Amino acid sequence: MYSAQDYKKGQPRWCPGCGDHFFLANLHKAMAEIGVAPSDTAVISGIGCSSRLPHYMATYGMNTIHGRAAAIATGCKVANPDLTVWQVSGDGDGLAIGGNHFIHANRRNINLNMILLNNRIYGLTKGQYSPTSPRGFVSKSSPYGTVEDPFRPAELCFGARGHFFARAVATDAPGTIEVLKAAYNHKGTSVCEILQNCVIFNNGTHDAVYSKEGRAKNAIYLRHGEKMLFGENNEYGIVQDGFSIKPVKLGEEGYTEADVLVHDAHCEDNTLQLKLAEMEWPIALGVIRDVEAPTYDDCVWSQIEEIKGKKKYHNFAELLETNDIWEVQ
Amino acid sequence: MEIKEKESVVVRFSGDSGDGMQLAGNIFSTVSATVGNSISTFPDYPADIRAPQGSLTGVSGFQVHIGAEQVYTPGDLCDVLVAMNAAALKTQYRYAKPDAAIIIDTDSFGPKDLEKAQFKTEDYLGEMGIDPDRVIACPLTTMVKDCLKDSGMDAKSVSKCRNMFALGLVCWLFDRDLSVAFNFLREKFAKKPEVAEANIKVIQAGYDYGHNTHSSVANVYRIETKHKVPGRYMDITGNKATAYGFIAAAEKAGLKLYLGSYPITPATDVLHELSKHKSLGVITVQCEDEIAGCASAVGASFAGALAVTSTSGPGICLKSEAMNLAVIMELPLVVLDVQRGGPATGLPTKSEQTDLLQALFGRNGESPMPVVAAASPTDCFEMAFAASKMALEHMTPVILMTDAFVANGSGAFKLPNLADYPAINPPYVPEELRGSWTPYMRNEEGVRYWAVPGREGFEHILGGLEKDDKTGAISTNPENHDLMTRKRKAKIDAIPVPDLEVLGDKDDAELLIVGFGGTYGHLHAAMDELRAQGKKVALAHFRYINPLPKNTAEVLMKYPKVVVAEQNMGQLAAWLRMKVDGFVPMQFNQVKGQPFNTSELVTSFLNLVKS
Numbered sequence: 001m002y003s004a005q006d007y008k009k010g011q012p013r014w015c016p017g018c019g020d021h022f023f024l025a026n027l028h029k030a031m032a033e034i035g036v037a038p039s040d041t042a043v044i045s046g047i048g049c050s051s052r053l054p055h056y057m058a059t060y061g062m063n064t065i066h067g068r069a070a071a072i073a074t075g076c077k078v079a080n081p082d083l084t085v086w087q088v089s090g091d092g093d094g095l096a097i098g099g100n101h102f103i104h105a106n107r108r109n110i111n112l113n114m115i116l117l118n119n120r121i122y123g124l125t126k127g128q129y130s131p132t133s134p135r136g137f138v139s140k141s142s143p144y145g146t147v148e149d150p151f152r153p154a155e156l157c158f159g160a161r162g163h164f165f166a167r168a169v170a171t172d173a174p175g176t177i178e179v180l181k182a183a184y185n186h187k188g189t190s191v192c193e194i195l196q197n198c199v200i201f202n203n204g205t206h207d208a209v210y211s212k213e214g215r216a217k218n219a220i221y222l223r224h225g226e227k228m229l230f231g232e233n234n235e236y237g238i239v240q241d242g243f244s245i246k247p248v249k250l251g252e253e254g255y256t257e258a259d260v261l262v263h264d265a266h267c268e269d270n271t272l273q274l275k276l277a278e279m280e281w282p283i284a285l286g287v288i289r290d291v292e293a294p295t296y297d298d299c300v301w302s303q304i305e306e307i308k309g310k311k312k313y314h315n316f317a318e319l320l321e322t323n324d325i326w327e328v329q
Numbered sequence: 330m331e332i333k334e335k336e337s338v339v340v341r342f343s344g345d346s347g348d349g350m351q352l353a354g355n356i357f358s359t360v361s362a363t364v365g366n367s368i369s370t371f372p373d374y375p376a377d378i379r380a381p382q383g384s385l386t387g388v389s390g391f392q393v394h395i396g397a398e399q400v401y402t403p404g405d406l407c408d409v410l411v412a413m414n415a416a417a418l419k420t421q422y423r424y425a426k427p428d429a430a431i432i433i434d435t436d437s438f439g440p441k442d443l444e445k446a447q448f449k450t451e452d453y454l455g456e457m458g459i460d461p462d463r464v465i466a467c468p469l470t471t472m473v474k475d476c477l478k479d480s481g482m483d484a485k486s487v488s489k490c491r492n493m494f495a496l497g498l499v500c501w502l503f504d505r506d507l508s509v510a511f512n513f514l515r516e517k518f519a520k521k522p523e524v525a526e527a528n529i530k531v532i533q534a535g536y537d538y539g540h541n542t543h544s545s546v547a548n549v550y551r552i553e554t555k556h557k558v559p560g561r562y563m564d565i566t567g568n569k570a571t572a573y574g575f576i577a578a579a580e581k582a583g584l585k586l587y588l589g590s591y592p593i594t595p596a597t598d599v600l601h602e603l604s605k606h607k608s609l610g611v612i613t614v615q616c617e618d619e620i621a622g623c624a625s626a627v628g629a630s631f632a633g634a635l636a637v638t639s640t641s642g643p644g645i646c647l648k649s650e651a652m653n654l655a656v657i658m659e660l661p662l663v664v665l666d667v668q669r670g671g672p673a674t675g676l677p678t679k680s681e682q683t684d685l686l687q688a689l690f691g692r693n694g695e696s697p698m699p700v701v702a703a704a705s706p707t708d709c710f711e712m713a714f715a716a717s718k719m720a721l722e723h724m725t726p727v728i729l730m731t732d733a734f735v736a737n738g739s740g741a742f743k744l745p746n747l748a749d750y751p752a753i754n755p756p757y758v759p760e761e762l763r764g765s766w767t768p769y770m771r772n773e774e775g776v777r778y779w780a781v782p783g784r785e786g787f788e789h790i791l792g793g794l795e796k797d798d799k800t801g802a803i804s805t806n807p808e809n810h811d812l813m814t815r816k817r818k819a820k821i822d823a824i825p826v827p828d829l830e831v832l833g834d835k836d837d838a839e840l841l842i843v844g845f846g847g848t849y850g851h852l853h854a855a856m857d858e859l860r861a862q863g864k865k866v867a868l869a870h871f872r873y874i875n876p877l878p879k880n881t882a883e884v885l886m887k888y889p890k891v892v893v894a895e896q897n898m899g900q901l902a903a904w905l906r907m908k909v910d911g912f913v914p915m916q917f918n919q920v921k922g923q924p925f926n927t928s929e930l931v932t933s934f935l936n937l938v939k940s
Contacts, residue, residue, distance in 0.1 A: 037785065039783060040782070042782050055792075055802075058788055060631075060788050063790060065651065068621070068651060071616065071617075071628070072624045072627055072651075075587065075614070075624065075629035075630075075631075076782075077632075078587070078612060078614060078625070079587045079612060080782065083783065101617065300612060300614075304608075304610055306607075307607035308610070314608055314609065316609070317746075319606065323563040324359060324564070325562065326359070327561050327562070328559050328562060
C-alpha cells in the first residue's frame with residue numbers, strides 16, 4: 001500500500017495558480033490508489049512547463065527533449081513491459097513538434113498512459129499560440145490573431161485509431177483521479193486530455209469548466225452504461241438528433257429521460273464518441289472511449305515467445321550454425 | 330584448352346536488376362571459398378527498384394574477387410564479365426580488363442535490346458571495340474528454355490533460371506566443383522525442391538556448354554589456395570556482420586537487444602537481419618521516423634536494454650538531438666551510420682566517407698561521443714561488438730561508422746567463438762551505495778552508474794537539462810555546467826582503445842598511407858603493390874577515431890611523408906591535424922560514390938614517393 005506522499009518529490013516551480021500544480025497532486029493520489037510501486041513506474045515527459053513534472057515524482061523518469069516523449073516512452077515500454085509508463089506532454093510538445101509520435105503511439109496501441117496537459121498556449125517560451133489555440137487567437141506570435149484552425153485532440157486520437165480517450169479538468173480532483181485510474185486500467189495507449197489553465201499567458205481559457213460551479217453548468221460527466229444527463233439538477237440530457245447528437249432540456253420539445261442516450265465507451269465504432277468529445281456545450285468529461293484491443297508491447301513479446309518455440313536456435317553459437325558453412329582444413 | 334594459373338581473378342556478373350546476378354555471384358563466391366580461396370564481393374546496384382527492363386539505368390552488377398592469397402578488395406577491373414543483356418554490356422564493359430573474357434546471352438541482343446541499350450548498329454561488339462575472340466556468345470535464353478522444356482514450369486519461372494546457366498559457365502571456366510553449388514541450392518530452396526532441381530539442371534547445362542563448345546577459345550583458370558587458415562567459415566556481408574556483432578554483444582552482456590530503426594538505404598539490411606532473430610529475443614521496432622528510431626532506443630536504454638539505432642547519413646541528421654539526449658543523460662546507445670553519398674539524399678546506393686565530421690561534431694553544445702569505424706565486411710562484427718561494449722561500459726552513445734561498400738560487400742567470416750571475446754560489464758550501481766546514491770555519481774573511470782528501472786531504492790529522474798554533479802537535480806549554476814562539461818569530455822577521452830597498428834615497412838617507410846573505415850582493403854592492396862615494386866611504404870588504418878589511439882601522434886610524425894587517403898574532401902586529415910600538433914599530411918581525396926581503384930591509388934602514391 002502506498003500513499004500519495006510515496007510518489008512525491010521536491011518543490012514544484014510552476015507559477016502560483018498554474019493548473020499543473022493541481023494535476024500533479026491528483027496524479028500522486030491516483031498513483032497511490034493504483035498502487036504500482038514507484039520503482040516499477042516510469043514517468044516520461046518532453047519539454048515545456050508541464051514536462052517538468054517528472055522532477056516532482058519519486059518514481060523513475062525522464063524529462064527528455066521537445067516532442068519526443070511518446071517515442072522514448074515507446075522504447076522504454078517495449079524493452080521493459082513490466083514497467084508502468086506514464087507519458088506527460090503539453091499541447092505543443094505532444095501535438096505540434098511531437099504530433100507524429102502521438103498519432104503513431106495511438107495507432108500501434110502501446111500500453112502507455114498518455115497525459116496531454118492542454119492549456120492552449122506555449123508557456124515556457126512565454127506566450128505563443130499552440131496547435132490547440134482557437135482560430136483568431138491573439139498571442140505574442142499572432143498579434144493580429146491566428147489564421148489557422150486548431151487540432152481537437154480527440155479527433156486526432158480517433159483518426160489515429162486510438163482506443164482510449166478521456167478528459168478531465170486539472171482542478172477537479174475526483175474527475176482527474178477517476179480518469180487516470182481508468183487510463184491505467186486500460187491496456188493500450190490511453191490518452192487523457194487534461195484541461196489546464198495558464199495563469200500568465202492564457203488565463204481563463206477553460207473558465208467554463210474550471211470551477212465546480214462551472215462544471216455543474218457546462219460539463220457532462222460521462223460514465224459507461226449510464227444515461228448522459230447533466231446540469232445542476234440533471235435537467236439536461238444528450239439525445240440523438242438525426243445522424244448527430246444534441247443537448248436538450250428534459251420536458252421541453254417533448255423530450256423525456258427515456259430519450260436520453262446511454263453512454264457506451266466500449267463501442268468499437270467511435271462515431272458517437274467523437275461527437276461527444278467535440279461538443280462545445282456541454283463539455284464532455286470522463287472516459288469517452290475505452291475499447292479493448294491487442295497492445296503492441298504484448299504482441300512483440302508474444303511473437304518472440306512464439307518464434308522461440310518454432311525456431312531451433314536460441315543463442316549466438318546456434319545462430320551461426322544456421323548459415324552455409326564450409327570448413328578449411 | 331589452356332589452363333592458366335592465376336593468383337587472383339575477378340568476375341563481374343551483370344544484368345537487369347531482376348536477373349538474379351547477386352545470387353549467381355553469391356553461389357560462385359561460396360563455391361570458391363569452400364576450396365579455401367580468399368573472397369571479397371561487392372554488389373553495385375541502381376537506386377531504382379526496377380528500372381525498365383533492358384534499360385541502361387536498370388543494370389546491376391555483382392563483383393567477386395577470389396584469390397590464392399588474401400584478397401583485400403573486390404578488385405578494380407574484372408577478368409570475366411557476364412553480361413546478361415545489351416544494356417549490361419554497354420554499361421559494365423568499362424569494368425573489364427582489356428583481355429577479359431566476356432560471356433553474353435545473344436538472345437538478349439535483338440534489335441529492341443540494342444535500341445534500349447542505345448547501340449547505333451547491330452555490330453555491338455565493334456561499337457564497343459571488343460575482340461570477338463574474347464567473347465563467349467551463347468543463346469543462353471534459348472538453351473535454358475530447351476533445358477527446362479519438360480519441367481512443366483511457366484515461361485517466367487524458366488527465365489528466372491538464366492542466371493544459373495551463366496553461373497554454370499563461370500564454374501566451368503574456373504574448374505569449380507559443382508556439388509557445392511548444388512548443395513547450396515538444395516538448402517536455399519528446401520521448401521521448393523522442384524525449383525532447386527530446375528536450377529541445378531541449368532547450372533549443369535551451362536557447365537557442359539562451356540566444356541563442349543568453347544574449350545578451344547577460352548582459358549580455364551585455376552586459383553590454388555596458398556595459405557589456408559583452418560577453421561569453419563561463412564560468407565557474410567558487412568550489414569549482416571554488424572547485426573551479428575550486436576547480437577553477440579547483447580548475449581555477452583546478458584541484456585536484451587533493442588533496435589529502433591527506420592528504413593533507409595544502405596542500412597536497412599541490419600533491420601531486416603535483426604528482425605529475423607526473435608528466437609534470440611531481439612526486439613526490433615520499425616518506427617514512424619528516424620527521430621523515433623533513436624528516441625525509442627534511448628527509452629529502451631533507460632529501461633535496461635542494449636539499445637541500437639541504425640541509419641545512414643540523412644538519418645543521423647534527424648537523430649542528432651536524441652543522440653545528444655543520450656550524451657547528457659549518459660545512457661548507453663549504439664548509433665550505426667552506414668554512410669552513403671551525400672549531401673541530402675545524394676547517392677543513396679553508393680559509398681562515401683563523408684559523414685566523419687558530422688559524427689564527431691554534428692550536434693549542439695559540447696557533445697563528445699566515441700566514433701569507431703569498421704574496416705571490412707567481417708570487421709563489422711568486431712566493431713559492432715566493440716562499439717556495444719564501449720557504450721555499455723562507459724555509459725555513452727557510440728557512433729559506429731560503416732559505409733555502403735563494406736555493408737553490401739562480403740567476405741569469408743571465420744566463425745567466432747564468443748568465449749574468446751571479452752566480458753561486457755556495465756557499471757550497475759553497487760548495492761552498498763543504496764541510500765547515498767545520486768544519479769550522477771561516477772566510478773573511478775568517471776563513468777556514471779546505471780540504475781535500471783524496476784530496482785527498488787534507486788528511483789531517479791534523468792533529463793536533457795543540465796544536472797547538478799552532486800544531487801542530480803536541474804542546475805543552471807555556471808561552475809557546475811563547466812564541471813559537468815569537463816566530466817563528460819574526460820569520460821570519453823579516458824576510454825581505452827587499441828594502439829594504431831602500422832603495416833608494411835613500419836621501420837623505414839618513405840611513405841605512410843593513412844586511412845579509416847571501409848577503404849582498408851584498397852589501401853592495403855595499394856601498399857602491397859607499391860612494396861612489390863620495391864618502394865618502402867607503410868599503412869596506418871584507423872578503426873578508433875574518437876578517442877584516437879594513444880600512439881597516434883608518434884606514428885603520424887615518424888615518417889618523412891604521410892598521405893591521408895579518404896573518400897571525402899579531407900575530413901580525417903582535418904581531425905588528425907586538430908589532434909596532432911604540427912601534423913601536415915598530403916591528401917588523396919575522391920568522392921565518386923565508388924570504392925577506391927587500387928591502380929589509381931598506386932599511381933598517385935608513386936608520384937608522392939617520387940616528388
